[in-house]
Amino acid sequence: MSYASALDGLHARAGELYVAPGQPRRKFRLEEMRALVEALGHPEQRFRSVLIAGTNGKGSTAATLASIVQSAGYRCGLYTSPHLERVNERIRIDGEPIGDEDFARLYFRVDDCARKLVTDGKLPGHPSFFETLTAVAFEAFADAQVDLAVLEVGMGGRLDATNVVEPLVSVITDISLDHTEWLGETIPLITREKAGILRRNGVLVTLPQHPEANQTIGEVAAELDVRGVNAAGYVPSVQRSGFGVPEEQLRNRYSLEVMGETIEVDSPLAGVHQQRNIALAIAAAVEIRNSHGFKITPAQIEEGIRKTQWPGRLERVRVPGRADVLMDVAHNPAGAWALRAALSALAESSDRASAESPRSPAPGARRSVLVFGCMKDKAYEEMAQILFPLFDLVVATPVESPRSATAEELLKAAAKTGVRAIAATDGHAALEMAWREVGDDGLMVVAGSVYLVGEVRPLLERVAVGAR
Secondary structure: OOHHHHHHHHHOOOOOOOOOOOOOOOOOOOHHHHHHHHHOOOHHHOOOEEEEEOOEOHHHHHHHHHHHHHHOOOOEEEEOOOOOOOHHHHEEEOOEEOOHHHHHHHHHHHHHHHHHHHHOOOOOOOOOHHHHHHHHHHHHHHHHOOOEEEEEOOOOOOOOHHHHOOOOEEEEOEOOOOOHHHHOOOHHHHHHHHHHHOOOOOEEEEOOOOHHHHHHHHHHHHHOOOEEEEHHHHOOOOOOOOOOOHHHOOOEEEEEEEOOEEEEEEEOOOOOOHHHHHHHHHHHHHHHHHHHOOOOOHHHHHHHHHOOOOOOOOEEEOOOOOOEEEEEOOOOHHHHHHHHHHHHHHHHHHHHHHHHOOOOOOOOOOOEEEEEOOEOOOOHHHHHHHHHHHOOEEEEOOOOOOOEOOHHHHHHHHHOOOOOEEEOOOHHHHHHHHHHHHOOOOEEEEEOOHHHHHHHHHHHHHHHHHHO
16 A cells, blocks of 8 residues: 555556557556446546646646635646646645555556456546546545636546546637647547537637638537637737846746736746646636636736746756757647747847947857657657757657657657767767767756656756755
8 A cells, every 4th residue: 555556556557558569559448437436436526626637738728727716715636738847736626636655545546446446347447647647636626625627627628537527618729730640630539639628508718820720629529518718818919928037037927907907927947838838727716706706816826927827838957067959848749839939039139238248158059958858659750850850969868658759760850951960879878978978157958858857857856956
């Protein structure tokens, strides 16, 4: 019943997206998840929830909304995936991951129940990694008697394990091509899967986006008599991000009118693309206030945005005596474009600062190195075309996953861009190689996979502490 035993049991469960050589691809169904939560006594019915689907921005939107709800004085659960460093991070209550003892206790509660269902012939096999974790999250939120749980869909929506709840509000973030082998190879097909989180006579919060996604969302919403809430009113009229002071370059700051009052948005979530996610979180908060009795004020929305914690998204780490490191979990082409835009804004800001200070390096003088690792089922060749030309050097590394692209595969992708690239055996070796190449005044970026950022982040923290 120990935490270590719980982790061993969890990791023995098949990952949804990994297909072993020669094995059939997993079929996604909700029947097994429904049987599991029924046997557990329907924990998902003992709290209210908001469900968030999309391709990019789901986690940022969820983290911002949860922070707003918490700032309003409510007990809030947050379920996200994947994690950066520890699996407990996926299940948070009032901003804190659940403890190891609670995790183990809830895991074995779910595991014992699942085993009995399999023995009794009510389940064809043991629930998967994600299904198990989702049930653990439901149990945690029910036990904690949260006022609201903000749930990020793992993949798709229609057949995702989270979709057994009845949400107060459904949120759909930006949609692009990703997981095409599972969700479909076109925007309309993928969008229809994401729109599976909508409920008849329910409420949808979203933003105008890709025309084909807009059309499909509209069709599904009309079929279900869904009321749409457009978050566009909370997107600033002038989209800009970046400031002259390095510590302030990676924040979004602007004024907005919310519920008849002006608030000052000051979000640690960096990049212009995050302004859309912040807008979705604000719109969802206003909706649950107006329609479901949550007492949320503009001041509390402002506070919640400011206190949002969502590491690994354009997160800068300063290491004394070494080059800055910027980490971002850009894991698909849309994420790569967002990272590229943010890097361009930073470069422009740095160039302005250099021109104004005679002691600063000349514009363009700093070397830049990208540490890149990615899953082989992602469009890593397209990501390479987007990101690699921005750098003097790419250090290619595998990540800790059976789905990882090899360093050799990434080197071949780099060769097509004409950018110099070298291979590393793992994230730690990649960091050291990159630091040797970039110098102490350059810029190092770590990107391509959540798993890579999760591996590198604690290493950077230890190096930074040791250098002080």
